[in-house]
Amino acid sequence: MAELVEVPAPPRNDVLAQLGEQKRLAVVPALNEEQTVGRVIDEIRAFDPGFEIVVVDDGSTDRTAGIAADRGAHVLRLPFNLGIGGAMQTGYRFAFERGYDVAVQVDGDGQHDPTQLPAILGPVLAGEADLCVGSRFAGGGGYRSSFTRRLGIRLFASVVSAVVRQKVTDTTSGFRAVNRKGIALFAADYPHDYPEVEATVMCVKHKLTLREVPVSMRERGGGASSITALRSIYYMTKVLLAIFVGLFRRYAVPPEEAHHR
Amino acid sequence: MTPLPVSIAAAVASFLLLVIVFELIRSRRLRERYALLWLLTGGVLLALSLWRDGLNTIAGWFGVETYPPAILGAVGALFILVVLLHYSTVISRLSDQNTILAQRLALLEQQQREEGAREPSRSPAS
Numbered sequence: 001m002a003e004l005v006e007v008p009a010p011p012r013n014d015v016l017a018q019l020g021e022q023k024r025l026a027v028v029p030a031l032n033e034e035q036t037v038g039r040v041i042d043e044i045r046a047f048d049p050g051f052e053i054v055v056v057d058d059g060s061t062d063r064t065a066g067i068a069a070d071r072g073a074h075v076l077r078l079p080f081n082l083g084i085g086g087a088m089q090t091g092y093r094f095a096f097e098r099g100y101d102v103a104v105q106v107d108g109d110g111q112h113d114p115t116q117l118p119a120i121l122g123p124v125l126a127g128e129a130d131l132c133v134g135s136r137f138a139g140g141g142g143y144r145s146s147f148t149r150r151l152g153i154r155l156f157a158s159v160v161s162a163v164v165r166q167k168v169t170d171t172t173s174g175f176r177a178v179n180r181k182g183i184a185l186f187a188a189d190y191p192h193d194y195p196e197v198e199a200t201v202m203c204v205k206h207k208l209t210l211r212e213v214p215v216s217m218r219e220r221g222g223g224a225s226s227i228t229a230l231r232s233i234y235y236m237t238k239v240l241l242a243i244f245v246g247l248f249r250r251y252a253v254p255p256e257e258a259h260h261r
Numbered sequence: 262m263t264p265l266p267v268s269i270a271a272a273v274a275s276f277l278l279l280v281i282v283f284e285l286i287r288s289r290r291l292r293e294r295y296a297l298l299w300l301l302t303g304g305v306l307l308a309l310s311l312w313r314d315g316l317n318t319i320a321g322w323f324g325v326e327t328y329p330p331a332i333l334g335a336v337g338a339l340f341i342l343v344v345l346l347h348y349s350t351v352i353s354r355l356s357d358q359n360t361i362l363a364q365r366l367a368l369l370e371q372q373q374r375e376e377g378a379r380e381p382s383r384s385p386a387s
Contacts, residue, residue: 245293
């Protein structure tokens with residue numbers, strides 16, 4: 001059904017006005033990002049001070065949690081490293097139980113530019129999508145990456161496009177926004193390591209609508225990418241297996257009401 | 262040469278292994294992460310059972326002249342060893358994490374008790 005959105009990001013003021021009525025949360029996963037996490041928090045606040053921010057510290061050994069707490073963010077400190085999937089689900093559980101309407105995911109390493117939040121928020125606020133993903137390859141700025149990673153990105157793009165019957169260009173982008181439906185789904189069930197690809201497929205299987213919008217991303221501000229060449233082969237196999245097996249599962253629409261409170 | 266019934270039995274057994282692992286993943290009783298080694302085991306054993314010339318050739322490399330299917334058993338045993346070793350590392354990590362969780366819980370409970378003991382007295386300090 002949906003083609004890629006070629007229109008530019010909706011005007012910032014529109015998005016901000018619509019945001020005013022929504023209880024909104026930015027989930028910032030961070031693993032040893034003391035150099036960048038503070039700036040990410042400041043930039044989200046600069047875009048919209050009404051955003052609550054939760055930093056999920058996935059077992060950092062540096063001052064990530066302390067810096068985030070000093071800036072007034074909620075900090076969920078995991079007792080040990082769960083991997084990005086477990087960390088993100090912690091954030092979505094927080095969003096679900098505290099009754100947030102909209103959640104955006106902004107990486108703690110600074111590669112996502114909060115001034116582009118209107119682009120991914122627009123379709124969700126307008127009710128055009130339950131999940132909106134910022135894509136690096138859908139016409140935004142350039143992006144440099146290692147060969148294996150580019151290969152993986154392209155492979156996943158074609159596999160996922162076929163499975164969800166909709167053109168998807170950037171399955172590994174973590175820059176995304178979800179509404180209450182998406183929050184409920186991800187709180188109940190979120191894939192484990194390298195989760196973005198599976199999460200995208202999962203959404204469509206659960207009959208949530210997916211939209212991709214072009215964004216540009218920055219070079220990583222600090223820290224090191226958690227994915228090396230050998231690991232990426234392992235992840236590719238694992239994720240392809242998960243997608244394949246997922247084709248044979250049944251899916252139900254997740255409940256939107258929290259069991260607590 | 263490998264007797265045909267052995268090849269058939271081995272192929273059926275490895276295929277069954279693959280089907281069972283698949284069903285376990287599908288019903289979410291086995292995570293993909295821990296299933297990969299089992300799938301590799303099943304896949305290799307299935308290939309060796311069906312590709313009978315190959316099994317004979319490999320047996321030849323190791324000087325097994327009389328009974329090539331012995332290689333099937335050896336390969337199976339090797340994979341089981343690898344799976345077990347992998348699980349030992351997984352169990353070690355889990356028990357480390359379990360220790361951390363128990364310690365964190367004890368600290369939290371102690372903190373909560375202290376706060377609970379302070380609260381009913383309504384001390385002016387708080």
